[in-house]
Amino acid sequence: MIRRWINITFLTLVVTLTAGSQTVRWTPDPRQGDSIFVVAWEWTPDDPQDRNTPDYRLYRRGYESILREDWESARKHFAEISAKYSSSEYADDAAYWSAYALMHVDSTKALQAYRMFLKKYPRSHYFDDAVADFAWLEAQNHLRRAFAPGAPTIILEPPAALPDLSGRAFGGTAGSAHFRSSVFRWNLTLFQRPQPGKLAPAVEELLRRENVDPATRTRIEGLTRIPDPTRNEHAFQVVKDVSIDLRQPEPVRFIALRSLADFRDFDVMDVYLAVVEKDTSLELRTVAIRSLGQAIRDSGQVADTLIRFYEETPDLQPEIRRELIGAVAAAGNNRAIEFLTTLARGEANPMIRISAIEGLGRIPRQPDKSLEVLIELYGKEPRSGPEVLSTALFSAADIGGDKAVDFLTRVARTEKDPRLRGEAVYYLSNIGGEKARTALRQILLETRQIRPGE
Amino acid sequence: MSEHSLVRDSLYEYVMGELPAGERERVERHIQNCQQCTGDLEQLRETVGLVRRPALRMSDTRPDSYWQAQADAVEGRIRRNEAQKSAPAVPRFAELLDMVWNNRKSFSLAAGSLAVAAVALVLLVRKPPPPLEQSPPAVAGMAVAATDTQNVKKMTQYLRQSKNLLVGLTNMKIRPESPGDIAAEREISRQLLQEARVLRETVFDPRSVELLDNIDGILVKVAGTDEPSSLPDIDLLRRGIREQNLLFKVRMAETALQSTMTAGYRK
Numbered sequence: 001m002i003r004r005w006i007n008i009t010f011l012t013l014v015v016t017l018t019a020g021s022q023t024v025r026w027t028p029d030p031r032q033g034d035s036i037f038v039v040a041w042e043w044t045p046d047d048p049q050d051r052n053t054p055d056y057r058l059y060r061r062g063y064e065s066i067l068r069e070d071w072e073s074a075r076k077h078f079a080e081i082s083a084k085y086s087s088s089e090y091a092d093d094a095a096y097w098s099a100y101a102l103m104h105v106d107s108t109k110a111l112q113a114y115r116m117f118l119k120k121y122p123r124s125h126y127f128d129d130a131v132a133d134f135a136w137l138e139a140q141n142h143l144r145r146a147f148a149p150g151a152p153t154i155i156l157e158p159p160a161a162l163p164d165l166s167g168r169a170f171g172g173t174a175g176s177a178h179f180r181s182s183v184f185r186w187n188l189t190l191f192q193r194p195q196p197g198k199l200a201p202a203v204e205e206l207l208r209r210e211n212v213d214p215a216t217r218t219r220i221e222g223l224t225r226i227p228d229p230t231r232n233e234h235a236f237q238v239v240k241d242v243s244i245d246l247r248q249p250e251p252v253r254f255i256a257l258r259s260l261a262d263f264r265d266f267d268v269m270d271v272y273l274a275v276v277e278k279d280t281s282l283e284l285r286t287v288a289i290r291s292l293g294q295a296i297r298d299s300g301q302v303a304d305t306l307i308r309f310y311e312e313t314p315d316l317q318p319e320i321r322r323e324l325i326g327a328v329a330a331a332g333n334n335r336a337i338e339f340l341t342t343l344a345r346g347e348a349n350p351m352i353r354i355s356a357i358e359g360l361g362r363i364p365r366q367p368d369k370s371l372e373v374l375i376e377l378y379g380k381e382p383r384s385g386p387e388v389l390s391t392a393l394f395s396a397a398d399i400g401g402d403k404a405v406d407f408l409t410r411v412a413r414t415e416k417d418p419r420l421r422g423e424a425v426y427y428l429s430n431i432g433g434e435k436a437r438t439a440l441r442q443i444l445l446e447t448r449q450i451r452p453g454e
Numbered sequence: 455m456s457e458h459s460l461v462r463d464s465l466y467e468y469v470m471g472e473l474p475a476g477e478r479e480r481v482e483r484h485i486q487n488c489q490q491c492t493g494d495l496e497q498l499r500e501t502v503g504l505v506r507r508p509a510l511r512m513s514d515t516r517p518d519s520y521w522q523a524q525a526d527a528v529e530g531r532i533r534r535n536e537a538q539k540s541a542p543a544v545p546r547f548a549e550l551l552d553m554v555w556n557n558r559k560s561f562s563l564a565a566g567s568l569a570v571a572a573v574a575l576v577l578l579v580r581k582p583p584p585p586l587e588q589s590p591p592a593v594a595g596m597a598v599a600a601t602d603t604q605n606v607k608k609m610t611q612y613l614r615q616s617k618n619l620l621v622g623l624t625n626m627k628i629r630p631e632s633p634g635d636i637a638a639e640r641e642i643s644r645q646l647l648q649e650a651r652v653l654r655e656t657v658f659d660p661r662s663v664e665l666l667d668n669i670d671g672i673l674v675k676v677a678g679t680d681e682p683s684s685l686p687d688i689d690l691l692r693r694g695i696r697e698q699n700l701l702f703k704v705r706m707a708e709t710a711l712q713s714t715m716t717a718g719y720r721k
Contacts, residue, residue, distance in 0.1 A: 064638040066618050069611075089627065096625075125625040132705065177709025330664075339528065362661070398706075431702045 055081055055088035062097060067248040071101040092117075096126035101139060111137050122445065128321045128437040131429035131444070216249045223255045236263045236425025250281055255285055261295045268295055273309055276320065286323050293327045303331035307339045322355040329359030336363055341373045354391050371399050375407050389420055397427035402435055457484060461491055466675065478532040498678045562691050606711055609662075612649050615642065616669050620701050623676070623691050633682030643676040665707055668698050 045261045062077030078098035081088060088094075099113035114134040121127065167293035223239065242248050242256035257275060260268045272295070275288035289306075294303045306328050310321065326341065340363070343356035357377065360370040378392040393411065396404045405428065425443060428436045461484040467473050468481045485491045619642055628634040650666050650673070672694055679687050697703060 060635060060638070063622055066622070067615070067638050067642045069615065069618075093625065094625070125627075126621075129621050129625070136705075136709065330661075397702060398699070400696075400702055427702075430705045431699065433696055 004327075055085035055090055056370075058085070059088075059090040060093055062094060066097050066101060069104075071104045074098070074101040075105075091122035092126060093123040095121060095401070096124065098132055099130065100133060103133060107137055114234075118444075125437070128429045128432040128440055131440060132426070132432070135426050135429065170443055201332075216252055219248075219252050222261055222373055223252070231264075231265060233266075236266045236451045239263065240268075240271050243271055244278065246278070246280060250284065253281070253284055254287065255280070257284060257291060261291055264295075269301075269305060273305070276316075276324075277313060278307070282317070282319060285320055289320070289323045289327050293330055299331040299335045303328050303336045303339075306331070307335060310339075318349060318374050321352050325352065326354045326362075329362040330364075332363035332365050334366070337366060337369055337373070338368075344373065344377055349451045350387065354387060357388065357391045357395055358398075361398035367401060368403060371396060371403055371407070374399075378407075379409070383417060386419065388418070390418075390423060393420065393423050393427060397431055400431050405431060405433070405436045405439060408436075410441070412443050458488060461488070462494065465491065465495055465498050466678070469495070498674075503688050517701070524540065526645070527625065596647075607654055608649070608706060610711040612646065612653055613704055613711065616646055616673075616710060617701070617704050619643065619646070619676070620672070620704065623688065623715050624695060626688055628683075628685050628688050630685045633684055634688060635681070636676070636679060637681050638685045639683060640679065642652055643673040647677065661709070667705055668700055669704065671698075672700065 002366075016124060058077050058081050062074045062081070065071075065074035065077060075098055078094040078101070081094040082098070085091065095113075096119050099110055099117050101390065102113050103110035111134065114130050114137070117124070117130050118127065118134070123128075217243075223242070239256045240261045243253055243260060245253070248256070258274075260271055269292065272288045272292040276285050276292075279285050279288070292306070293299075293302055306324050309325050310316070310328070314415045316324070325340065329340060337360070340356045344353060344360060347353040347356060357374065360374055363370050372391045374396045378389060378396075381388050381392070383389070393408065396407050408424045408428050408431075412421050412428060415421045425440065428440045428443075461481050464473060464477060464481055468478060474483065485495055539712065619639060623636075626634060626636075647670065652671055653667060654663070672691060675691055675694065679691070
């Protein structure tokens with residue numbers, strides 16, 4: 001009690017002494033040991049006119065430049081704040097956005113700027129954003145080097161074999177291993193298309209190659225000119241027949257498939273499923289699955305139908321199975337959670353299992369239930385399966401919210417594998433918000449990866 | 455909370471047709487006598503109009519006889535073509551593009567589903583790595599078309615600008631007694647809504663569509679927020695961003711697309 005009064009008395013002095021001058025504001029955190037004096041400092045009456053102060057006006061001009069993506073102009077304004085109003089309450093805002101603007105101009109200098117920011121403003125609201133940007137920059141720099149002309153072909157190396165680029169910045173505990181591994185996977189997928197033309201949507205292929213034979217072209221034209229599809233039963237029959245007629249050229253089947261979405265008064269579900277089951281084109285089967293999700297308004301019906309289809313059709317390609325899993329997740333109902341949970345726990349094919357885990361992160365309803373499954377999976381999964389663990393972290397982060405932040409915080413603190421710890425930290429920074437920011441700050445301070453005032 | 459405040463908070467749902475009948479009538483009763491809410495409503499309608507896809511179908515704008523004639527003409531051409539098996543003049547690429555893109559909304563995915571779709575598909579639906587024993591493909595064979603690259607760039611820029619806005623709003627220092635200045639945020643929101651409208655025509659994968667929808671929801675609210683804005687206004691926006699985990703999703707999507715651009719270095 002005595003200490004509190006001393007603090008309040010001291011506060012009165014401070015307020016008196018600082019009246020009329022610029023003061024640095026920060027949010028007290030009792031868990032960090034901030035005293036009542038700091039809390040009381042927050043009660044300092046604000047000048048209602050402070051929005052017209054020169055530092056605020058300068059900051060706004062800088063931020064408006066950010067919104068326009070005029071990086072040089074933004075940096076000039078923020079540099080002026082730093083030079084003239086270093087104790088402004090907008091100093092940390094300006095420092096963050098200055099580093100952000102620099103990121104688009106000179107990534108090496110931006111890394112330095114972020115490093116400075118994290119040391120100087122560990123209590124800034126931008127702390128999480130700065131960590132996210134920093135990790136992203138580190139990874140980008142690495143990728144640029146990897147993809148530079150003459151660089152060795154490292155893209156086929158497994159992500160785990162790559163140098164730990166986050167190590168230099170955060171001692172190996174923060175960073176973006178998952179991000180990097182994803183990037184590599186994504187790029188590989190792009191590079192390894194066996195038949196590039198087949199991967200683009202069929203219509204695009206059609207549009208690219210102008211040598212489509214006239215009959216095909218005319219059929220496509222016909223399909224695009226169907227009058228009033230909502231009530232035109234004859235047209236529906238034609239489009240339906242064309243969609244599932246494998247003798248039709250692929251672009252024509254594609255156009256017909258897409259046309260089906262316009263026949264809102266007709267039952268198109270069976271047509272889509274027939275395409276998924278029978279069509280010879282992986283592209284068209286994918287389109288059918290996605291179209292089905294968009295065309296049928298009853299998401300529960302979509303999920304139930306797709307699950308049944310998945311379970312009753314044993315010979316589906318893994319790619320189609322994964323696409324179906326994605327569509328079930330997007331439709332998302334209770335049964336979808338059960339279905340994905342079963343696959344996530346026991347599916348033998350690791351690719352499909354991972355898709356199911358990703359799907360759990362995407363189900364729009366009952367995120368708590370999905371999160372519980374992910375946390376349980378993460379706890380039980382052997383450490384020899386980093387891909388599953390990594391995906392579970394990503395999916396939890398994708399769900400977001402306080403419980404996901406708690407889970408990621410726990411992983412960031414207690415996980416033995418530094419890569420997984422780093423991923424958890426990276427996701428915390430990307431989720432952001434007060435809870436994630438506080439956890440992030442504490443973790444990085446505890447592990448001495450940021451040292452304020454250094 | 456006053457009747458005025460309650461109605462004002464419901465205007466967005468009113469415009470979107472999401473209010474139950476009772477509340478809808480309440481809003482309608484109030485706006486008959488409230489000039490401010492009437493003005494807000496008009497502005498909101500204008501903003502929402504930017505987001506919504508054109509509702510008109512071709513068949514709404516042309517008489518049935520037009521379409522019948524059109525269908526007859528097409529059928530005639532099909533018959534002639536098949537009979538002759540000859541090669542009449544091929545319509546120009548632009549005509550075909552126009553036909554697919556402009557005449558039927560359902561085909562809008564077509565040329566544009568490009569890399570944005572492909573990339574979002576392969577990026578957001580993270581595919582596992584292929585077996586290591588596969589030989590590396592010829593890099594030059596990646597062959598991302600120019601249009602693909604442009605659309606990836608557009609989408610990336612849209613996501614980055616949205617992120618700039620969301621990060622700024624999330625961290626904005628604002629106090630109850632000192633309204634915030636968000637004129638620039640309102641302006642960029644309107645621009646982004648316009649851009650999203652174009653992007654919708656090029657994006658096909660469900661996750662990208664969902665992301666655009668979620669961002670739109672926030673942009674509409676920012677564009678319709680009073681200027682200067684109060685703390686509750688900003689808090690409402692922040693809550694929306696947080697509840698949808700929107701910054702995470704935007705960042706991950708941006709990362710995904712950026713990685714494609716980085717892959718371009720290889721070319």
